[in-house]
Amino acid sequence: MGPGTLSQVLREITHLNQDPRLLIGLETTDDAAVYQLDDQQALIQTLDFFTPVVDDPYLFGQIAAANALSDVYAMGGTPLLALNIACFPTCLPVEMLGAILKGGADKVREAGALIAGGHTVEDEEPKYGLAVTGLVHPDRVISNAGARVGDLLILTKPLGTGIILTAAKAGLAQQDAVARIEESMATLNREAAQAMLAVGVSACTDITGFGFLGHLHELAAASGVMVEVAAEGIPLFPAATELAQMGLVPGGAYRNREYLAGKVAFAPEIGEELQDVLFDPQTSGGLLISVPQGKEGKLLAELARRGVSEARLVGRVVAGSPGRIKVVPQL
Amino acid sequence: MERLVDARGLACPQPVINTKRALEEGGAGTVITLVDNPIARDNVLKLARSLGCRAEVEEREDGFAIRIEREGAEIASSPADDKKKTVDAGTEVLVLIPTDLFGQGAEELGQVLMRMFLYTLTELKERPAGIILINGGVKLAAQGAETVPFLEALAAAGVEILVCGTCLDYYGLKERLAVGTVSNMYTIAEKLLQAQRVITIP
Numbered sequence: 001m002g003p004g005t006l007s008q009v010l011r012e013i014t015h016l017n018q019d020p021r022l023l024i025g026l027e028t029t030d031d032a033a034v035y036q037l038d039d040q041q042a043l044i045q046t047l048d049f050f051t052p053v054v055d056d057p058y059l060f061g062q063i064a065a066a067n068a069l070s071d072v073y074a075m076g077g078t079p080l081l082a083l084n085i086a087c088f089p090t091c092l093p094v095e096m097l098g099a100i101l102k103g104g105a106d107k108v109r110e111a112g113a114l115i116a117g118g119h120t121v122e123d124e125e126p127k128y129g130l131a132v133t134g135l136v137h138p139d140r141v142i143s144n145a146g147a148r149v150g151d152l153l154i155l156t157k158p159l160g161t162g163i164i165l166t167a168a169k170a171g172l173a174q175q176d177a178v179a180r181i182e183e184s185m186a187t188l189n190r191e192a193a194q195a196m197l198a199v200g201v202s203a204c205t206d207i208t209g210f211g212f213l214g215h216l217h218e219l220a221a222a223s224g225v226m227v228e229v230a231a232e233g234i235p236l237f238p239a240a241t242e243l244a245q246m247g248l249v250p251g252g253a254y255r256n257r258e259y260l261a262g263k264v265a266f267a268p269e270i271g272e273e274l275q276d277v278l279f280d281p282q283t284s285g286g287l288l289i290s291v292p293q294g295k296e297g298k299l300l301a302e303l304a305r306r307g308v309s310e311a312r313l314v315g316r317v318v319a320g321s322p323g324r325i326k327v328v329p330q331l
Numbered sequence: 332m333e334r335l336v337d338a339r340g341l342a343c344p345q346p347v348i349n350t351k352r353a354l355e356e357g358g359a360g361t362v363i364t365l366v367d368n369p370i371a372r373d374n375v376l377k378l379a380r381s382l383g384c385r386a387e388v389e390e391r392e393d394g395f396a397i398r399i400e401r402e403g404a405e406i407a408s409s410p411a412d413d414k415k416k417t418v419d420a421g422t423e424v425l426v427l428i429p430t431d432l433f434g435q436g437a438e439e440l441g442q443v444l445m446r447m448f449l450y451t452l453t454e455l456k457e458r459p460a461g462i463i464l465i466n467g468g469v470k471l472a473a474q475g476a477e478t479v480p481f482l483e484a485l486a487a488a489g490v491e492i493l494v495c496g497t498c499l500d501y502y503g504l505k506e507r508l509a510v511g512t513v514s515n516m517y518t519i520a521e522k523l524l525q526a527q528r529v530i531t532i533p
Contacts, residue, residue: 170344171517175497247347247377251370272377 002255003210028222031071042138046071049129057096061103062186064128067284072134073193074206076142079134082108084118087127146203147223147290153315156192157286160240167248177239185284191306192287199299207285211256226320230331235312244276252281264325332360339367346371367394423460425526428468449481461491469498474507482510
């Protein structure tokens with residue numbers, strides 16, 4: 001669902017959360033809910049599921065799990081338990097569902113967490129995902145509301161999965177481009193999260209359906225700051241801009257663009273195809289981290305050391321109208 | 332010539348695929364694509380621009396009509412082009428070769444039979460419109476293969492030779508392609524669906 005429609009629907013229930021133990025709820029459009037248990041521990045809870053993005057059921061399971069686990073990592077937490085949620089039609093071989101669940105279970109194990117159960121219903125189209133419970137120290141929650149003026153912004157995975165998946169559906173994507181995004185989508189954000197915990201950062205969110213600019217806007221709005229994005233630094237999957245130029249832009253990218261109208265200003269040098277990639281909804285995208293100035297080099301080095309080799313500096317936090325984004329060629 | 336692509340009710344990226352197909356097949360002329368939502372409209376406009384075509388949008392009651400002008404360049408003029416056109420028009424026979432061995436049994440015999448088959452095609456009066464080489468079949472078009480001269484002769488006679496690019500990559504033969512055009516599954520699947528008859532070599 002697009003960000004505009006969603007926030008409208010959620011308005012109905014947001015005011016119901018008055019408990020002080022709910023450290024993070026619906027109000028700040030964060031990645032997961034955080035609930036304080038005691039002085040030392042807070043629970044992180046999140047749920048994510050979607051329709052298949054790739055044909056291979058095992059790979060789909062891995063991607064869905066990496067995507068669901070990502071919300072816990074984005075809050076600075078450690079995943080503990082996961083519950084499967086699956087929809088599956090009777091007309092498809094049940095082995096396929098088995099392969100999806102196996103992919104998910106393997107990814108959850110890789111994250112060091114356990115699958116504790118789940119629920120499956122019959123549906124026309126397969127869907128899979130997980131509800132994940134994680135743990136974090138209440139003082140060390142990394143929300144999307146902590147970005148400060150002067151911070152630098154780092155993105156840990158390239159952009160363009162939505163466009164390349166659309167092109168793949170049309171049979172117009174190069175096989176190596178598809179292989180690249182498949183590998184990236186199935187990669188946990190764990191190493192990126194550990195790097196940011198080691199260095200100490202101000203704010204973090206993960207990039208998924210609302211696209212790079214959508215999630216960046218949420219972070220900037222929740223933090224009460226404005227941001228400048230440097231186009232030259234943005235990591236892109238190969239062929240993403242070319243495929244966008246051909247019109248292989250998913251509907252979600254248009255919805256994100258529409259929602260962000262008036263909130264994002266592009267310098268004249270920023271072409272439409274790059275704009276499309278910046279609005280492109282991502283599946284299991286990277287972490288977007290706001291890091292205090294002076295620590296950015298240390299964070300990039302720590303990311304590289306942990307194998308997060310495509311992380312790049314993509315912008316900075318400036319004073320200005322909260323939530324506004326300016327995209328310029330370079331800083 | 333004006334061609335109509337009715338992409339109303341179709342989900343993304345189908346309107347782009349259908350418009351692209353119509354533009355590629357029709358040569359010069361106009362393609363009018365009907366869509367029922369602004370996302371499809373914008374994506375089709377992007378496609379038109381990326382192909383260097385002029386495009387205009389007319390808003391209608393049930394959506395949008397996008398008029399795309401394709402100029403010159405692709406009008407068939409040579410006999411080879413005529414031949415290509417007949418493949419597109421779906422009036423001819425295609426030979427799909429997914430192996431470098433003809434039939435199952437002794438490997439050596441399979442090689443000999445494949446050579447003989449391709450040689451015989453060069454001698455026959457009735458030729459296929461196209462030959463599609465996929466999987467092990469791509470080896471037949473690689474430098475050093477004894478079948479290359481026959482494929483070259485067929486290509487010279489107007490038979491379109493399409494070679495699967497993914498398969499060339501897989502076998503590490505991309506740099507060694509001696510004859511034919513590198514193609515992709517989109518084109519191959521499209522040709523197979525449009526052909527009047529497809530003969531698959533076992």
